[in-house]
Amino acid sequence: MAKSGPAPTINDVARVAGVSKKTVSRVINRSPLLKQATREKVEKVIAELGYTPNPQARALALRRNFLLGLLHDNPNAQTVLNFQEGVLDAIRDTEFALVVRPVDRHSPAMLDDIRNFLEQQRLYGVLILPPISENDELAALCREMGCGYVRMGSAALDEAEQLVQSNDREMVEGVVDYLVEIGHTRIGLIEGPQGFRSAFERREGFLTAMTRHGLEMPDDALVQGNYRFSSGVEAANRLLDQNPHVTAIFASNDEMAAGAYHAARERGVDIPRDLSIVGFDDSPIAAHIWPPMTTVGWPIREMGKAAALKLVAPDTAEAKPSCFPARLVTRNSVAPPSKKI
Amino acid sequence: MAKSGPAPTINDVARVAGVSKKTVSRVINRSPLLKQATREKVEKVIAELGYTPNPQARALALRRNFLLGLLHDNPNAQTVLNFQEGVLDAIRDTEFALVVRPVDRHSPAMLDDIRNFLEQQRLYGVLILPPISENDELAALCREMGCGYVRMGSAALDEAEQLVQSNDREMVEGVVDYLVEIGHTRIGLIEGPQGFRSAFERREGFLTAMTRHGLEMPDDALVQGNYRFSSGVEAANRLLDQNPHVTAIFASNDEMAAGAYHAARERGVDIPRDLSIVGFDDSPIAAHIWPPMTTVGWPIREMGKAAALKLVAPDTAEAKPSCFPARLVTRNSVAPPSKKI
């Protein structure tokens, strides 16, 4: 280790090693055309001095920062944080750091804001979470600015190099299959808001499976929510107002599913005896609510890690996959329909 | 607005304005010794050209980045994200950006990691969330590195300039007062883990109030958890194993309180008829669980904003307060004790 004091610079290393600083620079940047002996000599000095390159100087010279940006528009907290953890798994012990940037997709100035942000920060690349990951103009902006990007989504939004996705549609088909298998025929859907690709995919999966099973899907069995708890309450109330009401509900996310729980409780409808509920996300609420909720869980942290690796180490094996299958997490909110209804 | 192309630099501004670049620099940095006319002339050119200083170059010259760091060790997701939102409220439309850095307080290398991080990134300042905000060595490290810092906590961990805190102890006293007022005398406490100042403060508040009311606090009415759901389940089971059991439980956070809900349900203990429960945090689970939970909510987002302002604009009024009182959020998990027990 070096003695404390002003941190050693590339010049110190060059002087001590008896080479030019360009040679040191080559070692740092893994230039292939270097004699092995030189490289080792320099590396030894680097270790002795405890030298690390100054990121600010590099950023200035390269016109590019060793910073990854996380762009998101307020999906649920757990998703953002899990993804963040994954990104940090990927860049741990590297020179990269993560800067977080929430944006407002309803603001007309959003794209300009992001443009300024990218122009200012000169990011190495950005990771974009849904729902703004679905905005193609934003992706185009990144390309135009020469900023790497990876989008996270529920469908094939982009090329594999710029994408981590899950198989929402297929998973929801599986949910319906499961419910039908144990006897449900009247199944309600609480779908997510317009303009969210995840909401679209999940609805399509739902409807596809219903059709495949030859099941009717009356108009009033499909209610739209906005991914918030209260919209789940309202939607479930609409579904339960009918007589007879559906025996099972799939909600497009856990928060709305929790809202459906709430509505059921207020009416004295027992879960799962009188009503089965399945959510999507496997957020903490799903495990903590009573009865524990059956839901679809997606590997968000792994997706975050892979997304970051696509930017900082695109050639590693872990950076290759772009589809991350979700899985059904079976708990206690589903049962066969009771006969009495 | 400027035409697109390479962004204008300070040299462009200087040339067009017919001054030296140092003068432009003085304008940017609000140097007081500038003739008003010169300043206005330069500012006009800056506006015309759409010039903004290059952060990388500034960072290199100043040896300091215009970056705020958020250091946290995995408290709950909602807390981190709310705080983050507050920080971003504070730095919106400024040159600052936020970099997030989760750390592992159990790692022996934590302090070294953070030291490297600070040395590398040359942050303007860091915001530290509990529980690592309680680590005095970490604060000392920041001072040593010349890095501004603000800690968030449940007590007066530091000087007002480096602190945003809530009044946990007092609030929990209020919770006990409330429970006693409506008739509870046997109240259980599920406390947080050792080494968390928040856990300590909340316990002290609890015990102080119990003593003040002349109420007994048997050893088996106090159970320790670790702030996780499952520990809340276990703790509540211990509390409910007793006969007669407590008529009310205060849990040191919502997640454990939700665990207590779970335990109660499994035993057929009705909330709030047979058992009142109060949590702490006002996290989403509190509003979404059944029955909606009475809990203590603290203004995390405001705290985040104030904390950031203490670093970037310490002289503004909003940066002054360091204590942010929590408040009791009354919902439906509390009722007078039923007679039958």
Added chain:
DNA sequence: TTGTACGCGTTATCAA
């Protein structure tokens, strides 16, 4: 395979 000289865009020193 290695070194020299210069550029990146800003701030700081010190003299005018």
Added chain:
DNA sequence: TTGATAACGCGTACAA
């Protein structure tokens, strides 16, 4: 009050 010039630490032509 302003300006010339030298840092800041690293990368890149281009030459050797």
